[in-house]
Amino acid sequence: MKIESVKCSLCKCDCLRVHSPEVSVTSESRLLNKPSTLWSCQGCGHFMTSVDVDWGEYYRSTYDATLVDGGADEIVSTKDGSTVFRTDLDFALYREKVLDRVSKDAAILEFGAGHGRIVGRTVAAGYQNVTAFDLGEKYQTSLLRWLPEERVAIGRRPVGRFDVVCSFFVLEHDTDPRGSLEYLRSVCSERAIVYLVVPNYERNAGDLACADHVQHFHPERFAALAEEAGFAVTELDCDSAVGATIIVGHASTVQVELDAPRMADLRDRAWRAAAPYRSLVERLELVQSELSEVKSLYLYGAGFYATMASAMLPNARVSGVFDQNPRKHGLERLGALVASPDAIEQAGYIDSTLLVCLNPEISAKVGGRFAPHFRRVQCL
Numbered sequence: 129m130k131i132e133s134v135k136c137s138l139c140k141c142d143c144l145r146v147h148s149p150e151v152s153v154t155s156e157s158r159l160l161n162k163p164s165t166l167w168s169c170q171g172c173g174h175f176m177t178s179v180d181v182d183w184g185e186y187y188r189s190t191y192d193a194t195l196v197d198g199g200a201d202e203i204v205s206t207k208d209g210s211t212v213f214r215t216d217l218d219f220a221l222y223r224e225k226v227l228d229r230v231s232k233d234a235a236i237l238e239f240g241a242g243h244g245r246i247v248g249r250t251v252a253a254g255y256q257n258v259t260a261f262d263l264g265e266k267y268q269t270s271l272l273r274w275l276p277e278e279r280v281a282i283g284r285r286p287v288g289r290f291d292v293v294c295s296f297f298v299l300e301h302d303t304d305p306r307g308s309l310e311y312l313r314s315v316c317s318e319r320a321i322v323y324l325v326v327p328n329y330e331r332n333a334g335d336l337a338c339a340d341h342v343q344h345f346h347p348e349r350f351a352a353l354a355e356e357a358g359f360a361v362t363e364l365d366c367d368s369a370v371g372a373t374i375i376v377g378h379a380s381t382v383q384v385e386l387d388a389p390r391m392a393d394l395r396d397r398a399w400r401a402a403a404p405y406r407s408l409v410e411r412l413e414l415v416q417s418e419l420s421e422v423k424s425l426y427l428y429g430a431g432f433y434a435t436m437a438s439a440m441l442p443n444a445r446v447s448g449v450f451d452q453n454p455r456k457h458g459l460e461r462l463g464a465l466v467a468s469p470d471a472i473e474q475a476g477y478i479d480s481t482l483l484v485c486l487n488p489e490i491s492a493k494v495g496g497r498f499a500p501h502f503r504r505v506q507c508l
């Protein structure tokens with residue numbers, strides 16, 4: 129079923145169709161056998177993705193928030209260009225910006241806690257009054273490792289008064305992020321701290337191609353939404369984690385309303401910020417026309433971008449996959465075993481092509497490093 133039109137889930141205006149990618153890939157690097165469509169709101173500029181999937185059912189059953197502290201974690205780039213495990217970075221920033229500023233008995237609510245990668249570290253750091261909410265029963269056992277039963281809420285939003293409300297990479301999956309933020313505001317104690325992390329497509333263009341990210345927030349639009357829901361935003365950080373937006377603020381008695389000039393400004397900003405995505409789409413089309421029959425193709429990156437690129441090249445033979453994440457080494461991905469990039473300098477690939485499948489913001493740098501070892505290096 130083709131979805132003909134959608135209304136913006138933030139401002140209710142009509143959205144225009146921007147693009148329907150040839151392949152739909154989820155944030156878990158899974159291929160969906162259904163087309164997705166990217167939409168742009170004509171009111172506030174917000175981007176949304178629609179796929180013919182029952183998301184409520186999907187998150188309860190199919191989706192598994194695979195990020196596990198110490199397990200299948202991702203690696204991410206930081207401000208200085210170094211790479212770290214996502215949970216290490218997420219927790220370090222959260223600790224610095226929030227936890228170090230509240231007492232150890234502060235009542236903390238994590239909205240969409242998954243398997244408890246942040247909850248676990250929060251409890252281990254001595255914060256005892258932590259409550260976790262998520263949708264899927266499958267998270268219950270993991271969360272009970274850290275929390276007593278009365279502080280694990282599955283499917284039913286907890287009531288009460290919290291001194292800190294937070295969520296990490298959750299609201300982009302939420303079909304009603306405004307409703308969720310209003311709920312979070314409703315359970316805040318006076319001057320409670322809010323801490324929210326979502327992807328930022330301006331610094332990681334692939335977010336706009338991610339099929340299960342129903343919402344794609346521009347940083348300024350996200351901050352405005354938090355203010356509409358009754359939070360005062362004190363920090364908007366788009367630099368500490370490449371490709372992520374972090375908001376810090378507190379519960380406020382003021383609910384901001386967006387007037388027409390502000391909406392127009394947000395719309396312009398959102399459209400400009402999507403320029404890297406438009407370039408990515410062009411490069412994917414180029415890759416598809418030039419590399420479709422390549423007999424010896426190596427991929428750098430074993431995640432989202434590699435899944436998308438390889439699905440667009442069904443006739444190319446993937447001879448190997450490289451990834452910097454040691455937790456992926458030796459696993460099978462896209463028809464080959466994942467190896468460390470260190471292997472590149474030790475072997476000869478001079479007859480082969482390397483396709484760098486990483487966040488476009490960093491892919492050129494990686495591609496340049498390995499150019500001497502391949503016949504051709506192409507970056508997404």
Ligand SMILES: [Zn+2]
Binds near residue numbers: 141172
């Ligand atoms: Zn809108």
